[in-house]
Amino acid sequence: MQIFDTLDISATGLSAQRRKMTAIASNIANVDTTRTDEGGPYKRRRMVMLEAPKLTKFSTMLEQTRSRLVRTNGGHMIEGEPRPGEIFTGSGVMTQEVREEPTKPRMVLDPNHPDAREDGYVVYPDVNVVTEMVDMIASSRAYEANATVLSAAKDMINRSLEI
Amino acid sequence: MFLDSVIFNKTKIPALNAVLDVTQLRQRVISNNIANVSTAGYRKQDLRFQEYLNSFVNKPAVEGTRTDSRHIPVPLPVRAPEVYEPETGLNDTGLNNIDIDKEMTDLAENHLHFNVGARLLAGGFDGLRKAITGRTG
Numbered sequence: 001m002q003i004f005d006t007l008d009i010s011a012t013g014l015s016a017q018r019r020k021m022t023a024i025a026s027n028i029a030n031v032d033t034t035r036t037d038e039g040g041p042y043k044r045r046r047m048v049m050l051e052a053p054k055l056t057k058f059s060t061m062l063e064q065t066r067s068r069l070v071r072t073n074g075g076h077m078i079e080g081e082p083r084p085g086e087i088f089t090g091s092g093v094m095t096q097e098v099r100e101e102p103t104k105p106r107m108v109l110d111p112n113h114p115d116a117r118e119d120g121y122v123v124y125p126d127v128n129v130v131t132e133m134v135d136m137i138a139s140s141r142a143y144e145a146n147a148t149v150l151s152a153a154k155d156m157i158n159r160s161l162e163i
Numbered sequence: 164m165f166l167d168s169v170i171f172n173k174t175k176i177p178a179l180n181a182v183l184d185v186t187q188l189r190q191r192v193i194s195n196n197i198a199n200v201s202t203a204g205y206r207k208q209d210l211r212f213q214e215y216l217n218s219f220v221n222k223p224a225v226e227g228t229r230t231d232s233r234h235i236p237v238p239l240p241v242r243a244p245e246v247y248e249p250e251t252g253l254n255d256t257g258l259n260n261i262d263i264d265k266e267m268t269d270l271a272e273n274h275l276h277f278n279v280g281a282r283l284l285a286g287g288f289d290g291l292r293k294a295i296t297g298r299t300g
Contacts, residue, residue, distance in 0.1 A: 006191050013198030020201075049202040088188055088210070088246050090195035093202055142200050145263060149194045152274045156190065159281045160183065163288065 003160070005091075006153040012052060012092030013146035019095050020047040020139045024132050031127045034115040042125040044100040054089040102126035176287050178219035182280035185212045185244055186273050192246060193270050196261055205259040207251065209269075212244040 023045040033042035104126055111120035171177065189210045199205040218241040227237030251260045 002191075003187055006187075006194050009191060009194045009198050013194070013200075016198070017201075049199065051199055051202050051205050087244070088192055088195075088208075090192065090208065092195060092198040138201065141263075142197075145197050145200065145267060146194075148267065149190075149197050149270060152270055153190060153194065156187065156274065156277050156281075159278050163281055163285045 003153075003157055006156075007150060009090065009092040010146050010150040010153065012094065014143060014150070016047070016049060016093045016095045017139050017143040017146065019097075020049075021136065021143070023047045023097065024136045024139065027127050028129060028132050030125060031129060033125060034113070034122060041102070041105060041123050042127070043102065044125060044127050046098045046100050047095045048098055050094050050096060052091045052094045055091040056089060100126070170291065174287050174291065176284065176291075178216075179280050179284040179287060181216060181219055183277065183284065185210070185216060186277040186280060188212075188244065189273050190270070190277070193266055193273060196266050197263070197270070199259070200261050200263055200266075201256075201258060203258045205261065206248045207260050208246050209249050210244055211242075211247055214242055215244045 027044050030042040036042055102123075102125065106124035106126070107121045108124060109120055110116055110122045113122045116122050189212065192208050192210050196207050223238040225237060227234070229236060251262070253260055254262055
């Protein structure tokens with residue numbers, strides 16, 4: 001059903017922003033983590049947003065194949081124009097997680113720290129709390145925008161039931 | 164269909180049907196833009212539909228009958244609604260060219276457009292029903 005595709009698209013936006021929020025929460029929680037399973041200080045998690053691949057629906061493909069088979073001569077009329085709903089195939093957004101290699105780790109001189117290097121410095125993760133906060137606000141606003149779209153779509157569906 | 168040409172095509176129902184189709188499709192285009200608000204390199208899309216909707220309102224003065232497939236149709240067939248990528252510069256974030264305020268405004272406008280179409284369509288069906296049954300309610 002075409003009208004429910006809007007809900008799916010907004011849902012991908014909501015879940016992408018939620019995953020981004022999880023990454024931000026993890027970054028802030030681990031701002032002082034110096035020891036991890038893979039060794040070394042915590043590496044910043046970053047959610048990269050990608051445009052989701054275009055959807056080609058079975059019905060659209062069938063329709064295209066069918067009209068190709070029907071027309072055997074240039075003079076033949078084109079049978080069945082595509083319905084307006086079938087010309088747009090966007091399907092929202094998806095995310096990919098990247099662990100950033102630290103470029104400028106925070107170095108703190110603390111020779112008594114159990115994870116201190118031989119020169120007495122402790123390597124803290126390359127996480128900037130201010131950057132994370134800004135990302136968090138942006139992500140939260142984007143989430144709200146998607147939620148607004150979702151409620152508009154719901155209202156449209158309800159309204160079309162009243163016809 | 165016979166019934167279509169006798170009953171429905173004489174009312175505003177086909178035009179309102181097109182309004183609902185187009186606004187519903189535009190809703191999907193806008194929600195795709197908003198879902199991709201933080202996607203780097205994403206290009207905003209929009210729907211070109213005005214010409215298509217106008218064709219329902221402005222009936223052509225002359226209509227040619229085609230008796231041969233090589234005849235040029237009069238009037239020329241209307242362009243179906245199409246998705247295009249508007250040429251706008253990058254926004255302030257530098258990630259893509261989505262202006263979130265514009266998208267939300269378009270969304271609200273499109274939403275109202277749909278509601279108007281749905282309300283009028285319901286009215287159109289109501290009128291038909293009254294005409295058929297001959298009584299109200």
